[in-house]
Amino acid sequence: MLEGLRSPNIHTPQNLSEFSSIIQHYPTSSFWAGGTYIMSRKFSYPSNATNEEIIYLGSIEELRRFQRNDRVAEFGSMVSLYELITTGKTILPKILVDTIQSFGGNIATGRITIGGSLATRDFRSSLPGTLNLFDASCEVRYMKKKRMHSKWFSLMQIYDKSGRLNLPANALISRIRINLAEKSFQKFLVRGEFFPHSDNAVSLAVTGNLDQDNFNDARLSLTYPDYGFISNHDLDNTLSSARFPLDQSESRSVEEAILEIAGATFPHLSHLQKIRTRGLVREMLNELNINALTTTSIEDTSSNI
Amino acid sequence: MADKTNVPRLNMRYGRLYTSDEAGKKISEINIPEFDQKFLVMKAGDLLGENKLSLAGSEMPIMADGSVLYPEQPLVALIAPDYESATIAMRSISVSFSEESEEEEENLYQEDYGWGNIEDYRNGWKEVIKKEKTEEKAPQEEKSEETEHSSEDKEESETNKESEGENGEEQPEEKEEEEVIIHEYRKTETSFILKPVEYSSYTFFAATCWSEGANLHVMVPTQYPQFIADTVSSATGYERKKIVVHTSQYHESYDEYLLYPAIVAAIAANASLILKCPVEIKTRAYNRRGGIRTKRITYLSPDLKPLAEEVVHTIDIGAYPMLEREVERQAMTGIIPSYPLQAFKASVKIEKSFSFPSFIFSSMGYSEAMAATEYHSSALAKEIGMSPYEFRLWAYKDKRKFTDYLPAIQMAEIKKLLTSIAMKSSFSRKWSANDLGRSNPSFLGYTKGIGLASAIGIAGFSTSFVSEHEYQAKMTATQRGAIVIDTSAYSRGTAVTFWKKLLKNELELTSEDSVLFSNAEHSSLDSGPRILSRFICSFSKQLHATARKLKALKETEKLPIAITFDVENRYFPCEFDESAFGAMAIELMLPDTSYIPVVKEVWADYSVGPIANSDILMTSVKQIILKCLDENGLKTDKNMSLHITFSRRDSDSIAAVTTLTRGLVISSLKSALEQAIGKKVSLPINAEEIFRLRRSANES
């Protein structure tokens, strides 16, 4: 006999304290943010496996706030990417806007929430990689001894080394905070489609201050949707130790160093992903070279005057 | 326009079809859990009538019986009170296979066509050298002198020598030593491969069946209502006259509403009759084009003129051969090149495979065959050292050779279009520049390619097909002054507007509204499948002729008068007649980082007969180009422009450019990609494939 399809119960807490009491009663509930990931899975509906309790986070006021001051911007995890770039377009770093726009039009970004895009277990968007360049940290709320606790973690801490989400069950990312330090060079590049053909896609995000031939405060991240993102000091050092403009052999050695780090972190990258990574790095270095040359030539001209 | 029938939804049951991913295997067991009475499980043996559908004399089973011969073949239909239950219940069904099916993929059918003796060119030409005993000249020197002559000279000298030989028999006393040297003709060989293409629509279509009185109603999107009625009748055993087909709204991107809806409708009709309630089955529309391989060898004269050609064109038609003779005729028409040849031999082979029957996919084989021919012309040009544009102007004569497939068409129009396209696209300059650019791709970060093609379009089914299958329509002048066209195929489309205008003018009617197209009624005549614009072309001619007859009869006979007429012109001297001329150039760029080729610009010029609606024609040509590019794995640049122009010429045929456009796109795209990559490619292509080819090109 076929068991009838059950309609999941939907809980719509209006604030975080309501959320806490619901999660205590129904500890196995699923969290529903924008629903883009849940709804886009192949057998999402109809499904017997659907968790019978769903907590819809969209009505929690605290999760929809957006604050900023001169140094940091802080947004609730239920702020949609569309809201983020419309309300924060003038203050947010350009690279973050570019990253969000790579998700598609408003019809997509209007439903994807920033918390949802960070907390998807088996798929990485390019957003965490870009946010990490701005020393992003997240406030995580979790149940411990029947009480709701909250703690701030740096973004790198909520993912393990293989790029998987490393949050305890029932933990909720409630707020995300980023530094707003403006950097002179910012670039976001993507090759291939992150969805639905994620196996060969790659994205690169880079920020730093190009000061004469030095690339100071360089931060670089590479994202591979099926694996995770790489953003560490080794990767940053490949750029900060270089003197721009680079000649062909120097460029090649930077390329090799970055590819070596990528290959060591994710050994199963496809050939095409590797070659695309090389292409993106080359494109980034070209831009840096052009910027370095332009700055130098302007300075030369002004000194002559 | 979709049929606006109200479907009774009271007590309706909903169904899903279970299909297997595997094919070519014998079913050992279908494991179906026990469902309650609300569910109906149907297998091939549960159909009330015959488990078969037949189209133009070809047959195939509706549901898999014993073995699964193509992956989308329904094994089980599950009817439930709602779609959710049906979908979930379907997931609990599993099938186990015992072994490979006894049936094997086989070479099904082969047709040859040609002229001249290809063996003469395969074996090379003989040179007979006479040697006198006192001869001082070194034989090698003599041979090198001979090779400088043109082939005609050699043939002449050969015949002279033969005649000398005959003379020699008359005078046996003169003894000379003879040496025969066999020279091989220079050959150019190409291999043109199109991999299978599958199309599964994002949209669902529903086949809904219900009984009303003695009639069985079927509502389904279909390109061929009569086929639905026939299939439902044979699958249910229901009287053919009592089956009423209603056509729901659809848009056929790749002729996906021709075959598959009939399968689904037949199952839904059976379920409806068994359960005695309305039944709806929803599924995605599906279609497939099988793989196509063309191997072609051209034998060239020493001055590099094409002399002879042999072609083997292999088509994978899927699990069941449907209309395979017609597919062969369409393909053969495309295979014959437009440049003159002294000998030609073509074989079209039809192969079976464990995949969806693929006899029509926006083309019945002409586009792909023509693309192979055009691609070969460009490859030939490269071999000779000319640009594809120059080669075509040089090789095409004033008139094409008359063959069983196409008449002796004047080539001036094609040459004109070619020149226009080449000028607009700066073809020759770009073609040379791209070749140079490819030698140093890392410097630019990309390579570019440009491809050119020109061809003749065909329309309609072949003359042989039309003489074998009677598809008819009826024109009736009623007592109220209306003209009713009774046909099963037409309910929508801009062509109807054009025909109304045509009949209004011909019959001197006061308004176009007096012309009515009646369709999909159980009593209507079978007008065959509404397949693309091919039908439009000849149907107009037939309408025109019938309208003239009717006009004459109206003066002498009393109304109503009805004339039954063929929907296709069956009096062509050849299998096909030209429906349009076209030329196209495609320019693309291949970035080194993404390996995703991006189309930068497309130029297309057509020379066509009367245009029913220029906006619709332009839109449809653009859509065909864009969809064909996408189907073959290409992206379009955000600033890409399509430059399309139509020029009118004196012809009766309404502009029908669908198959022509597809062929031109495939051919010019392949040439352009090969120029950009520097390696032979098979379409459709993806980034991984390009990366692999590029790497092997760099290594070599």
Place this chain on the structure above:
Amino acid sequence: MKVDCIIDGKSLLLNLNSNKPLSLILSEDIQNPAISSHCNGELCGLCVVLMDGKAVLSCLVPAFEIRGKSIITFDGYAKTKNAKDIEKAYELMHIRPCPTCYNARTLLIESLLSNNMTSREEIIREMECVKCHCLEYNDMVRIVQAANEIRRKRHARRS
């Protein structure tokens, strides 16, 4: 669960599974002829509807989210004056989307116009959501800009 919503101007109270996608509700429960796609997560973009005036992909909207919302499908939208503006733009530009994506694209254009998004970049980014390759980018931009102009003139005449 019981869901009350307004679909194409009609107030409805529907008994639905709480997580049933709106695209399936429209095609299966309401038999709305304008929605026939449910791509099962492939983001085909063909199931666009307007939810409280904003374009959304109905396959990503669960039943519990439509409570108290106003949904406009192409079926309801086609009867409005706004739809005529876009139809006129198609005619003016001598180009139109294929029947497969016609409904989705038209509603997306409406969403672009109502949000005053008429720059080339915005139009392309938005229209790319529909995975149908029947229109070239230049034509998409021309159609939206023409529709915007037609609407602006209509509003000017009215005022």
